[in-house]
Amino acid sequence: MQQDVIKFCCEATGQDGETVSSVANALLSYLCNEFEKGHSVDFGQDFGVFLVKRREQILPxxxxxxxxxxxxxxxxxxxxxxxxxxKKGVQDGTLL
Incomplete structure (x- = not known):
């Protein structure tokens, strides 16, 4: 999976695999650091938002x-x- 993403990004940007890999690792490191701080990371309406929530253990x-x-x-x-x-992909049958 990770190699597929790196290959796609290389083809889309014209950058070499080492550069794309280091940028991807930097992005993932940034995300982990923000999650450790309890911050959310918003990628906008085109993608979405990652939120950190506290999950309580509730027992009767x-x-x-x-x-x-x-x-x-x-x-x-x-x-x-x-x-x-x-939703469009499901309706078109391209998402299956």
Whole structure:
């Protein structure tokens, strides 16, 4: 998967694989740093936004399950243009 993305970016930009790979690694490092700080990262209406949310462990009283500590998770919310493109792909049959 990662190699497919790098190959696509190389062809689209005319850059060599090493340059594209270093830019992709820098982008992923940036995303991880922002998530560690609890910040959201917005890529606009064309793609969407990544949010960091705290997921609480909720157990009903008297539940036999062992309670777990709350944790943070990354949530993706698709932008309006991405939703529209996906919907069109499903209707056209190109997304299957």
């Amino acid at each position: 009283p008297g539940s036999p399950r062992t309670p777990k500590a709350p944790k943070y998770v990354v949530i993706f919310k698709a932008g309006s243009n991405l939703k529209r493109r996906l």
